[in-house]
Amino acid sequence: MKFSSKIERCQASAMRRFAPAAARAEERGIKVYHLNIGQPDIRTPEAYFEALRGFDEPVLAYAPSGGLNVLVDAVRGYYSRLGVELAREEVLITNGGSEAMQIVASCLLDDGDEILIPEPFYSNYQTVVNLAGGVVKPVPTSPEEGYRFAERERIEPLIGEKTRAIMITNPGNPTGTVLDRGELKMLLELAKEHDLFLICDEVYREFVYGGEELLSVLQFPGYEENVVVIDSCSKRFSACGARVGMLLSRNAALMTQAMKMAQCRLSVATVDQIAAAALYDLDSSYFDATRDEYRRRRDLFVEKLERIPGVVFARPMGAFYVMAALPVDDAAKFQQWLLEDFNDKGETLMFACGEPFYATPGRGRNEVRMAYVLNEADLSRALDILAVAIERYRSGF
C-alpha cells in the first residue's frame, strides 16, 4: 500500500538511527558512552515531583487547549523578569517545543513553501517542515567559520517569493553559536522588510557560558507581528520527559490559527502542566549552578577535543553540543564501525552523524554532533576513546 510522499521524504531520527546497533553492542557487554542525544543527567528539581504528588483532583480532566492558566501565568512571570510582558493569549502550551514547531509549520507552509534555516540545524526541523509540505532552504555555514551565519549578505539573496519564514535556534543546536543583539536585530529587520516570520527556537536560553545576557527576540520592540518563539521546560529544568513546551507570539492572527490545531489535539497532559508551573518558582541560583556545571563540561570537552589531530570545530558558546568535522571519510561508516568492530577496553561511543543536520545533499558527511551531557569523568573517557578510535580507523584498523 502507498504512503504519502511527505512521510516518504522523511528520515528516521538522526539521534536514534544507530540505537539498534548500540543495543547489540551493549548485549555483547560493550559499554557505550552516549553523546548522541541531549538528555541531561542533571536532577530534575524536586519542585516538579512535589507538585506531581500534590495533585488531588478526583478526575484527571482535559486541560484547556491553550494550557492551564497556572502554567501560562508562570511562563508569563518568567518572561516578565526578562522584560517581556505577554498576555495570556500570546502563550500557547504545547507537547514540548517539538509540537510548537509542528504547529507553526502547519500554520505557515503550503506545499512547496520555503523556510530559511542556517545549516547545520536540529535535524527534526527537516521532518517537521517536510510533513507540513514545505521545503527547508539552507543558509550555508562551515565548521571553519564556526558555523556563524547571521550576515545580511548571506541570507537576503536566498529570500524569494516562496519564502515564508526564517528559522533560527539561539543558542544553537547543534552548533553552540550564540547570537548577539546586533545579529538578532539584523534578522528581525530582515524579517520585517520582507514580511516574513522570524521563528526563534530559544529552548537553550539559559545555557550560555561567556557571561552573555539572556536574550529573546521577544525583547525587541517593533517586530511584534513577525516574531514567533519556541520554548520548553525540557532543557531549562532537565524535565525532558514532561513534554511541556510553548509557542509565544504577539501576532494575534497566528495565535488564532495555532489555537485551531491546539483544539484539534485537545490538550497537553494535565499533571505535567501543574508540575511544570512549579518549576518557574525556582530562583536564579538554580540556573547559575546548572550553567556552571555545563561550562565545566564544555571546557573539559573542548580542551580534550582540541588535542585530537584533524578535528575541526568551534568552541561552543551555548547549548550543550559540539558540532565537529572528524578526520574520517564518512561519520556514519565510522559510527557503525565503532559499534560493531571496535572497542577500547570493552568501551565505545555514540554520536549523532552530521548529514541529517544538513539539507544540502552530501554536506556534513564527516561531521558529528556530540552532546556534553555526561559527567566530567565519562566525557573525558569518551574523548579518550574517540582519539584512539580515530587513530585506529585511519590506520585501516
Place this chain on the structure above:
Amino acid sequence: MKFSSKIERCQASAMRRFAPAAARAEERGIKVYHLNIGQPDIRTPEAYFEALRGFDEPVLAYAPSGGLNVLVDAVRGYYSRLGVELAREEVLITNGGSEAMQIVASCLLDDGDEILIPEPFYSNYQTVVNLAGGVVKPVPTSPEEGYRFAERERIEPLIGEKTRAIMITNPGNPTGTVLDRGELKMLLELAKEHDLFLICDEVYREFVYGGEELLSVLQFPGYEENVVVIDSCSKRFSACGARVGMLLSRNAALMTQAMKMAQCRLSVATVDQIAAAALYDLDSSYFDATRDEYRRRRDLFVEKLERIPGVVFARPMGAFYVMAALPVDDAAKFQQWLLEDFNDKGETLMFACGEPFYATPGRGRNEVRMAYVLNEADLSRALDILAVAIERYRSGF
C-alpha cells in the same frame, strides 16, 4: 501575513466554539449544564495517582519514541485478553488518540487524497485530515435511519482512485452506533478488495449497553495489512488529562512510517505513561460498574428526550453521546440564544452544534450532539431546561 491554505480551511473546535459565550453567561450568574464535551465525571482510578506518586527517578528523562515498554506491554496484555496478540512494534504510544489519528493521516494522505468517513463524525477528524492535505469524503446517513451506514451499496460507489482509507468510530461518536461482526467483516472485506486501510477509532470500546461483546477489528484474521486501530486511556479509564493514546497495526510498513513521526516529536510524557500502565491492571468489575453507570444515564436521557416533541434521534447503543435533530431552524442560533437571552430559573445548557460533525455543507444545521457525562440529577434537569427552551424558542421567545 499569509497563513497556509490548510489551516485556513480548518474551523475552531465544534465543542469549544461557544466557550466564550458560556463564560459570559456564567459571569452573569447563570448556571450552564455542559453537555457539549465528552469529559466524564467518573473518578479516575486511584491506581493512576498511586503510580504517579510512586515515581522516584532523579531525572525526568525522555521516554522512547514508541513508548515505555511497561505501558506497551500493559496494552499488549489488555489486547491479549480480547484474543489479540500484538508484538511490541505493533503498538505505538501517542499523545492521546488525537495524535494517533494525526500520525495516520500524515502517513497516508497527499494533497487531495480522500478518506471515506460516515457523517456525522467526530468533528476533529475534519481538521486532522485537512492539515494532512486530504479531503473527507462523507458516507451519508440520516437521523431517521439512526445514522447507520455499514452497507456495501452505500460505501463502495464512493471509493475512487484518490481513496486511501475508510475511517470509522466504533462505538460511534457522535452517533452511539455499535457495529456488529457482520458489518465489521463487510468493511474489512471492502478495504481489502480495494487495497485500502480501515482505520477504526475504538476509544469507546467498553461503552456498549446492550450486552454486546467487546469487539475490535484487530480480532479478525486475514486483514493484517489493512487494519489500523486508534485507542486511548482517556474515556476507558476516565483519564482524559493523561493524554495517553495508541496506534495499533500489524502493517509493518505503516508502523515504520509512523515511527518517523513519533521520533520527530521525541516522546509522550513519561510519568503519564507509567501511571497509565497501572490502569491496565484493573479487573473487569471496574468496567462493569462504569458501564452500568453510563447505561443508567443513557436510559434516563433517552426517556426524557423522547418526551420532547419534534426531536428526532436514535437510541444510542454505545459511547456516551446522543446525536439528535431538534425542532429548531439552526442549532447554532439556538445555542447562542440559550447562552445570551434565555434562562430557566437562572439555568441554561450547552451542546455541540451539529454542522461541524458533517463534511457536506448545510447538513446537520438543526442537529446537536449531547454528551450524557453528567450525573442523573443534572442530566434530568438539563433536559427539562431543553424542553422549556425549545418551546419558548419556537414560540418566538
